[in-house]
Amino acid sequence: MGQEHDAPVLAVDIGGTKLAAALVDPEGRITHYDRIATPADPDPRVLWRTLESLLDKLLAEAGCPQPAGVGVGCGGPMRWPSGEVSPLNIPAWRDFPLRRRLRARHPDLPVRVHNDAICVAVGEHWRGAGRGYDNVLGMVVSTGVGGGLVLGGRLIDGASGNAGHIGHVVVDPQGPPCECGGRGCLEAVARGPGLVAWAQRQGWRPGQAGVSGVELAEDARLGHPVAGAALQRAGRALGVAIASAMHLCDLEVVAIGGGLAQCGPLLFDPLQEALREHARMEFARRVQVVPAALGQTAGLVGAAALILAGDRYWNAD
């Protein structure tokens, strides 16, 4: 009886490389999943139609014409909670009224849209590495550095849905310029492309055509000193920013996901070293910093939680 028999939620994850959709049951399990490459076409309607096809196909294959609601994680920035999205990596959508369009498609259902990094953090809190804790920072370290904050057991949105931007915590006031216009933000140091650029300036030459943080991490594992130094630099910057967040927010768990978090000790050892130097207040020393648990599906699980556990994760109309 009860929740197990309720309809699943349609969860959507909209990013620069792929559109993913899933049906998520009330326990947070993904029962159906599909994805498609994000079209490069600059016409916003092409992207919308591609998304509609993906959702139609998933619902048809699952035999679920009427889910319990629609939860969406989308790249920022966006106006929240109204859901006009302008994802940095999707130039076709600028102020695209995503939430309104989905509501028109599903007029009887709750439709909720939030930042994709927020959805990852929510997923990790609801069903991942932060489960059972009330004060959690979830992070994504990848092409960018994003995050979401759960404090007192509830998602923190801040004034405009932008709380959790750990990527723009300042780790070095004299540091490299950041795409936000600032200087020395965590993201400027630790994002994959930033690491690669730094390593190349130090003489690292990738062996193959595709230059990425993944390749850099592979070289670091093989013992390349510059690649190792790049991860060391990123790990220390992460540790400094996390120490600041621990002191400001009195956390219990920090869960780190995204591509770079796969580097293991090459990233986490310098991170922990910086924490030992900078997170010295007794309440900060107790915090656990752990890899995220849900992997690539965290964002979909979190998007579903905007509907399935809206009392904790949705503080808007």
Add this chain to the structure above:
Amino acid sequence: MGQEHDAPVLAVDIGGTKLAAALVDPEGRITHYDRIATPADPDPRVLWRTLESLLDKLLAEAGCPQPAGVGVGCGGPMRWPSGEVSPLNIPAWRDFPLRRRLRARHPDLPVRVHNDAICVAVGEHWRGAGRGYDNVLGMVVSTGVGGGLVLGGRLIDGASGNAGHIGHVVVDPQGPPCECGGRGCLEAVARGPGLVAWAQRQGWRPGQAGVSGVELAEDARLGHPVAGAALQRAGRALGVAIASAMHLCDLEVVAIGGGLAQCGPLLFDPLQEALREHARMEFARRVQVVPAALGQTAGLVGAAALILAGDRYWNAD
């Protein structure tokens, strides 16, 4: 009818230099006030008896034997919410069971104890510079640098009541050592004694015996270049830490109180300059950074609010 006729709350502020107590009416107005110097005696009972005398006298003079509750701000650290306090500046009290003692004195009343900087932030949110906003950081810049966070309209306590420690946000990973054991914390740079020590190393020689941030600020106003540079350095450090907090918490208002906040443009100009360089995300550029409005009484008003507006400011038993 209604709150105006309710009994006032007994508010207490326990610091290293003075013990202050007040009766605060349900509108947040202080109707009676008294204070006494904090005794230097190392016997914890002497301090307790001094506090009891202060409270007895205030309640007798006000003709108010039975207030509606007791709200207390006390220097940290403390165990929260149980209220065993070990104020850094009051060596006589180590794990002193302040909340339990006050409950024994007032067995029929709610008794709530929180960090003194938290109470200042709560006061500024409830009746001061943050009034009417849901996302506020209140700060105290004085001998130390403390603060409190209100997000989504509610006080954020974090895992152990220690949220709001903006003084230990890292502003320079290579910066001066901090009393917490870390390095480059905001407090290490911007606390009054830190400023004075830095200025003295740069050749500043105070004209009188008492060497304090107040004297340094006075010299800065008179045009002493080293004193001015010290405030410049503190203001920039404050701006960097506040930029980080804005990005992490998506604030609306930052209210800055404490002795150093009295320095006006000498502190706020470099602070705003650092914000212009580091708080670049659109949602951060909208934040107002303002002087606190309640002055020395903010902590008492906030302590009263732990009782009078407990739905927003007290998340514990």
